[in-house]
Amino acid sequence: MDSLDKGKKNPILSSFSYAVIGILTAIKAERNMRFHLISSLIAIGLSIYFSITKIEWLFILFAIGGMFALELINTAIERVVDLVTTEYHPFAKQAKDIAAGAVFIYAILSAIAGILIFMPYVLKPFQ
Numbered sequence: 022m023d024s025l026d027k028g029k030k031n032p033i034l035s036s037f038s039y040a041v042i043g044i045l046t047a048i049k050a051e052r053n054m055r056f057h058l059i060s061s062l063i064a065i066g067l068s069i070y071f072s073i074t075k076i077e078w079l080f081i082l083f084a085i086g087g088m089f090a091l092e093l094i095n096t097a098i099e100r101v102v103d104l105v106t107t108e109y110h111p112f113a114k115q116a117k118d119i120a121a122g123a124v125f126i127y128a129i130l131s132a133i134a135g136i137l138i139f140m141p142y143v144l145k146p147f148q
């Protein structure tokens with residue numbers, strides 16, 4: 022049995038544990054992941070504080086989950102690019118910048134969703 026066959030006895034459990042290891046590795050290595058973690062905790066805290074509706078929770082949870090998923094994919098792309106070359110290559114630049122672009126678009130959308138959801142709750146006492 023070589024090292025890649027380890028854990029094949031329970032494939033569901035092992036792929037779950039690899040996924041958790043991947044998430045923890047990215048949180049440890051990537052500053053952006055830690056930023057998303059803190060932002061997510063703040064968003065969840067505000068959602069509980071303002072007792073937002075079920076539909077609003079759905080948007081918040083999809084914003085958080087989507088952001089983490091995209092940042093993980095972006096990190097994986099960065100790793101693969103660095104594995105292929107640490108030399109300057111225009112395709113390496115394109116791959117990293119395009120993946121970063123995907124994260125950026127989702128981050129903007131998530132921020133807009135957050136503002137649209139929380140703003141009315143914040144402004145309510147002043148109306």
Ligand SMILES: Nc1ncnc2c1ncn2[C@@H]1O[C@H](COP(=O)(O)OP(=O)(O)OP(=O)(O)O)[C@@H](O)[C@H]1O
Nearest residue numbers: 051053099106107108109110111113114117118121
């Ligand atoms: N091998 C490469 N060839 C050409 N350009 C590269 C290469 N590696 C990185 N770059 C460019 O440098 C920028 C910074 O790359 P880096 O790998 O530090 O990722 P990053 O965008 O700073 O993300 P993070 O901070 O999450 O690691 C990239 O966005 C890309 O434009």
